[in-house]
Amino acid sequence: MGRATLSHMRIVTAQLAAVLILGLALNATVDAQARKKKAAAPAQLPCGDLVGFQVRLDRQGFSSGQIDGTSGANFSRTLSAFQTAHKLPVGKPDCATWEALGAGSPEPAIASYTVTDEDVNALRSRYSEDQLFEIVVSAAFGAARERLAAARRALEEA
Secondary structure, rough: OOHHHHHHHHHHHHHHHHHHHHHHHHHHHHHHHHOOOOOOOOOOOOOOOHHHHHHHHHHHOOOOOOOOOOOOHHHHHHHHHHHHHHHOOOOOHHHHHHOOOOOOOOOOOOOOOOOOHHHHHHHHHHHOHHHHHHHHHHHHHHHHHHHHHHHHHHHHHO
């Protein structure tokens, strides 16, 4: 077999492994959430939403970990740290904090993006096939690890 064929097989193998790992992680998360008790709907925020707060905090260098739209302990600690650093009242996500996070900017908190052939070709020109293989596998395992951790937390809370 030629080097190109082996490289292609490694990429396909990595892609299949990523799909399998993500599928297993998603299944674990869905199972955990199905067992989880029904929680009350989150309270309406006076300004913004939890995902917007998490994204904007992260952009300011205050990461609360997984951006999931929930107000867990990490989010509360991160929010308090940001509020303290900016001399804002510490506690809940409020309008003053929302404004300090730059919520008035035209840049949305999240956006959809479709990976194009041009994106893929740019990666292929920048990295070797072996490096791309490592990137794909690392990303797949990282995402799976996060989903499994979320599933474990959901089971512990149930």
